[in-house]
Amino acid sequence: MPSTTVDAPAPTPPRTSHARRWTGIGWGFIAKLALMMLVNAFGLAAILSAVNAEAWGIMTAAIVLLVAADWIYFSKRAVPLKYIFPGLVFLLVFQLFTMAYTGYVAFTNYGTGHNLSQEQAVDAVLIQNEKKVDGSPSYPLTIIQDRGTLGFAIVDGDVVKAGTAEQPLQEVPDATIEGGRATSVPGFEVIPTSDIYTNQQLQKDVVVLRVPVSDDADEGSIRTQDATTGAIYRSTMVWDEGAQTFTNVDTGVVYVADSSVGSFVAEDGSTLPVGWHVVVGFDNFVKAFTDKNYSEALLKVTAWTFAFAILTVLSSFFVGLILAIIFNDDRIRGRKIWRTLFILPYAFPAFMSALLWKGMLNRTYGVINDWFLFGLDVPWLSDPTMARVSVLMVNLWLSYPYWFLVCTGALQSLSKETMEASRIDGAGATRQFRSITLPLLLISTAPLAIASFAFNFNNFTIIWMLTGGGPPMADSNTGLGYTDLLISAIYKISGVQGGKADYGLASALSILVFIVVGVVSAIAFRQTKKLEEF
Incomplete structure (x- = not known):
């Protein structure tokens, strides 16, 4: 019987439903599309706002970032940038832009009386003299x-x-x-x-x-x-745009627009209270060192800032170290309870602690004078010397728990074999501490000490909440006080309190502080390498 070959039926293609075709697009792509729509909406809003404000630099940066975001997240080749780009944008906006703008303001006369453009200043003069x-x-x-x-x-x-x-x-x-x-x-x-x-x-x-x-x-x-x-x-003022002059119709005095200083200046040297901001070069840096209204006061503030930062780090480190050594002894009972009590000041917000100490140190009704000194009249916050002592004392109370924790951890990490070997070799407790414990501690704590110095160099909270920078310097009309640090002095000069603002000088001082802290930190970090070699 002849064999018969039967062809196998062709496979039926699978049915593709609408739901499957929709799923094939990818919910991830849909979510990305919706997110990028929001990004583009905010980006376009920022661009339009920059155009309305005539901020062409910001407008250009916003366009570049928006185009870059669209290319990165819709391209299949820029995979690493998809993860890095958000961090780069935040770094650019919140760090680099802030630093660049501060640098720009430092070279201008931007401040009270000079915070407008020339066109706006002209309108303001006309309105003010109506x-x-x-x-x-x-x-x-x-x-x-x-x-x-x-x-x-x-x-x-x-x-x-x-x-x-x-x-x-x-x-x-x-x-x-x-x-x-x-x-x-x-x-x-x-x-x-x-x-x-x-x-x-x-x-x-x-x-x-x-x-x-x-x-x-x-x-x-x-x-x-x-x-x-x-x-x-x-x-009463008439503006001549061609001649760039204001004429007072009542007195006949003519004020000429001086673009080098951003003011309307008369022949006798008098100026109108409203001017405009212009680039003045290094005038703000020169002013910080040569203007008698600021140079002497800022020199005192700078010296106190260094003293405050150094004394705070040294005192809090040694107090924390001593307590750490004491409570690292296994013979002490209840060590966990004692350690918890000693770190309590570190657990409370600094500004609340500073306000609490401000009340306790009050000369009239503070508990320090009434209870502990039996009513003795000690001007803790009103006398220049006592105010500085008070600031150091309160900051020590706030800072030593940090070093107590750091030194406790460092002590527990020391090799017991090394300590035992030195003891066998006849080294006493003092020699062990001086030759082994302290050098090993400094290796691990020196970078933290540098960071602590930088922090206390700009410790605005303790100064502002405890003394407000006061008491004021009697021989200065700048509003600066004996306990002002450079950071609080910059805050006052910026006019945030409602006084006359000089943003240019404040920005220049901010740059100087940045340079000082950077240089000191770089030198200190270089010195820590010698400790490691030792």
């Missing part, structure tokens, strides 16, 4: 807006005139007047007075708003103080 025009009537006034732009509508007789800061007053024929005030202004939205009284930002915007009376700036502008009535004001 006076109400003699004989100007008080017009009933209504606050209006056109697509978010605020304006005024005044009633002049039977006529309603409306305008904005960019559009001078013009008559509005079909406006409605009720109770002597405009209640409907075609082309504008009337803002109820109640809304103005309940919105602080709107109140500020209304008070600073000026609406020109006409195209001629000499005729003045309408301004208001109560959002219900307005009057015509005109500046």
Whole structure:
């Protein structure tokens, strides 16, 4: 019987459902796409904000970073950058940019009276020297807006005139007047007075708003103080853009724009209180060393900063070391309890501890004078010398637990065989400590001591919370005090307290502090290598 060959049926291709095809895209890709949409949205918002602020450098950086992010996360070749890029962006934004901007400000006169551009300074001078025009009537006034732009509508007789800061007053024929005030202004939205009284930002915007009376700036502008009535004001200063001069129409004094110092200067050397920021080179660094208002005070502050950092590290290290040696002895009972008690100051926030000590050291009702010194009147925080002693004492109380922990761990890591061998060789406790224990401890703790020095060199918290940098130096009008460190002095010079700000000088001092700490740390780290060789 002849054999018959039967062909096997062709395999049926598997069915692909819509759900499987959708899954084939990859949920990871979908999540990445959604995340990159958010990144691009925030990136575009940052670019538009930079454009509006005319910050072209920031705009360029934002564009570069956004394009780089899109290329990295949609490319299959830049796998390592997918993990590194976020850290690089944070490093650039929060570290390098901050340092670069601080360096830029250090070479400018940026500060009180010089925090505007020249165009903004001109507007500020004109506004600050405005006076109400003699004989100007008080017009009933209504606050209006056109697509978010605020304006005024005044009633002049039977006529309603409306305008904005960019559009001078013009008559509005079909406006409605009720109770002597405009209640409907075609082309504008009337803002109820109640809304103005309940919105602080709107109140500020209304008070600073000026609406020109006409195209001629000499005729003045309408301004208001109560959002219900307005009057015509005109500046006593006249700006000549071509000659770059201000002329006071009342006195005839001419102020010339001096771009080297960013001020409007008269022939007699007087200047207008408003200027603009310009690059001044190394003037801030020179000022820190030569200006008598700052040089002497900053020299004292610098000396105290070094003394404070060095004494704090040495005192806290030796107190912590002594306690660590004592409680490293197996013969002491309850060592765990004692160690817990000794590290308690380290467990509390430093600013709370400083405030607590500030109350206890109070000269009038502090418990230190009342309880422990039996009512003795000791000016812990008001006398220059005692204030510095108090700062060192409180910082010792806060710092020694750290070294207690570090030295305890270092002692427990020492080789027992080495100590036993030295004891067999006849070395006493003092010789063991001087020749073995201390050198070995210094090898492991020296880098931490350098870090502690850098920290205390900029220990703003203890100074500000305990003494505020005071008491003030009697022979200085800079506002600096006897316990100020360089970091707190920089804080005061920056004007954060509400005084006159000098951001340029503060930034210059910040750079100097950075250099000093860096140099000291580099030298100290180099010296630690000698300890390892020893």
